[in-house]
């Protein structure tokens with residue numbers, strides 16, 4: 001239901017290739033936040049699955065028959081994680097230092 005109601009793909013056929021949709025974002029968030037999962041899925045979510053195209057209208061949350069808070073508990077936290085990794089100066093510094101040590 002969330003996939004069908006999301007206007008990003010419902011109203012724009014051309015977005016279907018670039019936008020995975022709420023069902024897949026909740027799965028990506030579930031994996032990214034799991035303490036035993038080692039893969040970093042933030043870059044994929046943003047660059048491969050079009051996370052940035054979601055404009056947080058919460059239509060997917062409104063129609064969920066299981067009352068899963070898709071937007072609040074998956075999409076927004078994933079967006080925050082993407083932004084933290086990409087623009088947080090401390091994260092950038094840590095990555096840069098780590099990269100230098102590896103060289």
Ligand code: SF4
Nearest residue numbers: 006054056057058060
């Ligand atoms: S919150 Fe995002 S994923 Fe959910 S319906 Fe709106 S645009 Fe689509």
